[in-house]
Amino acid sequence: MPTEDKERDELIEKLSQKWKKRLKEVREYEITDEEDGKGGKFVPSGSNIVHPGDFQKAEQLKNKLRKKYKGKTFDDVFNGTVLNTPHGICYHIESRFKIDFDIISPEKLKKKLLNSMKLIYGIGDVTETMLKNDGYHTIKDLVKHPVYKKRAEECLRSFESADCLKLSELVGHWYSKSHPLSLFTSGFHKKEDFIFFDLETMGLFNRPIILFGMARVEGNEIVISQYLLRDFTEEPGALYGFIKNMNEQTALVTFNGKSFDVPYVEERLAYYGIQGSLRIPHFDILHFSRRAWKGKFPDCSLSTLERYLFGIQRIDDVPGALVPDFYDEFVSTKNIGTLVPIVEHNKQDLISLARLFAKLHEEWGEE
Numbered sequence: 001m002p003t004e005d006k007e008r009d010e011l012i013e014k015l016s017q018k019w020k021k022r023l024k025e026v027r028e029y030e031i032t033d034e035e036d037g038k039g040g041k042f043v044p045s046g047s048n049i050v051h052p053g054d055f056q057k058a059e060q061l062k063n064k065l066r067k068k069y070k071g072k073t074f075d076d077v078f079n080g081t082v083l084n085t086p087h088g089i090c091y092h093i094e095s096r097f098k099i100d101f102d103i104i105s106p107e108k109l110k111k112k113l114l115n116s117m118k119l120i121y122g123i124g125d126v127t128e129t130m131l132k133n134d135g136y137h138t139i140k141d142l143v144k145h146p147v148y149k150k151r152a153e154e155c156l157r158s159f160e161s162a163d164c165l166k167l168s169e170l171v172g173h174w175y176s177k178s179h180p181l182s183l184f185t186s187g188f189h190k191k192e193d194f195i196f197f198d199l200e201t202m203g204l205f206n207r208p209i210i211l212f213g214m215a216r217v218e219g220n221e222i223v224i225s226q227y228l229l230r231d232f233t234e235e236p237g238a239l240y241g242f243i244k245n246m247n248e249q250t251a252l253v254t255f256n257g258k259s260f261d262v263p264y265v266e267e268r269l270a271y272y273g274i275q276g277s278l279r280i281p282h283f284d285i286l287h288f289s290r291r292a293w294k295g296k297f298p299d300c301s302l303s304t305l306e307r308y309l310f311g312i313q314r315i316d317d318v319p320g321a322l323v324p325d326f327y328d329e330f331v332s333t334k335n336i337g338t339l340v341p342i343v344e345h346n347k348q349d350l351i352s353l354a355r356l357f358a359k360l361h362e363e364w365g366e367e
Contacts, residue, residue: 058322062329065337074230077336078343083227085244087274088237091228093343097351099222101191103361106162109187113159113167114138116181119174120151162188164251164281178291180364186251186283191217193249196357198349199261200342202324208235209268210327212242213346215354222354224347228339231331236272243269243276251281253357255302255349258284285353288360306352309359318345 069077080093104112113119115138117128136142142152158166167185175181186194200211212227225245227238242265254261262278269276289300297308306312318326318341326338 054319055322058318058325061316061318061341062326062338064316065340066333066335067337069335069337069340072336074336077340078228080228083237083241085237085240087240087272088234090234090238090241091230092241093224093226093228095224095226095347096221097224098220099217099351099354100220101217101222101354101358103191103358104184104187104365106187108365109184110159112181112184114140116171116175117142119155119170120148122151123148164188168281176291178287180288180291183283183288183360183364186253186281186361189249189251189281194251194253194354194357195245196222196253196350196353197257197261198254198346198353199264200323200327200346201264202327206267207324208232209238209264210235210323211342211346212238213350214242214245215350217354222351224350226343226346228343235268236274239265239268239272239274239276243274246276246278246280248280251283252278253283253285253353255289255353255356256284256286258282283357285356285360289356292360292363302349302352302356305356306348310352310355312348312352314345314348316341316344317348318342320345 074080074091078091078093080091083090083092117123117131117136117139118125120139120142123131131142131145136145139152139155142148143156145152155170158170164185167188168182171179171182171185194217196215198213199209200213202208202210208229210229213224214226215222215224217223227241229235229238252262262282266278286300289305293305293309294300297304303314303317323342323345326342329338330336
């Protein structure tokens with residue numbers, strides 16, 4: 001083994017031992033049954049709360065999984081493969097499911113953009129109404145306007161370039177980030193370009209990522225790739241396995257990924273000195289979902305939306321706050337059982353994320 005590789009492996013092993021020690025000393029969830037005085041549960045700011053009933057169910061699930069999967073190997077349970085990368089190894093699981101997936105067409109998107117005259121600097125609601133009264137109904141019409149001619153031509157060139165990142169920034173500047181037009185800029189991508197992305201981590205901040213989940217749509221199927229750590233030493237390999245899927249055509253789709261998943265991956269990349277960038281078009285479905293369904297359902301969490309919109313009721317699911325606890329159980333006992341609900345939880349998140357993305361296109365596309 002080359003000296004450079006040996007030094008890297010020794011460093012990763014030291015980091016792994018450090019994480020194991022830290023994770024035993026500190027947990028990032030709190031069990032509470034306190035009320036907020038309004039009939040709801042009190043949730044302290046910055047805390048990951050688990051209520052006693054959920055904790056008890058989780059402990060019962062652990063016991064069931066220990067017995068069911070005793071003596072089982074990774075290949076017995078997940079039927080995956082060991083992925084070798086320049087930054088180490090990890091365990092790769094692939095699965096496929098049928099899915100109905102459709103988004104706005106480029107032609108329909110261009111029509112919506114052309115009708116959005118407020119994308120031109122200096123045009124607001126009042127000016128737009130005045131322009132329409134004068135016979136200017138689209139940005140294309142403004143090419144003949146004495147004042148807005150040049151700005152309209154620049155805008156049209158940006159439409160023709162089909163640069164999704166620039167168009168997202170343009171729309172986001174004049175409209176809110178959750179506006180349907182911001183979502184519709186995804187229409188310049190092919191459906192195969194989208195990476196649906198979700199992490200499972202050992203905590204909220206600066207802790208190892210134990211599972212990278214990503215999915216792509218191929219025909220009438222969603223293809224899910226999960227990069228799983230069998231030990232903390234495999235995090236660099238899993239990071240590389242995930243990041244190598246990014247290219248110039250890729251667009252990310254996440255649920256709260258702009259605030260959590262993407263910064264988390266960038267921090268872990270920097271931690272290990274791995275080159276990679278997530279500076280690509282990114283559609284965070286949480287913000288669009290709040291605009292579409294806030295007030296219609298109890299909340300806009302992914303599990304609530306999938307239950308009300310798609311009739312999905314998860315069985316033997318592990319609460320997100322207890323994922324580190326279930327993974328720690330695996331690290332301590334080497335029983336594969338407590339990894340199963342983590343992998344299944346992540347898989348369902350990805351499927352629901354893709355369906356939710358298409359659902360937003362369907363509902364807003366009819367307006």
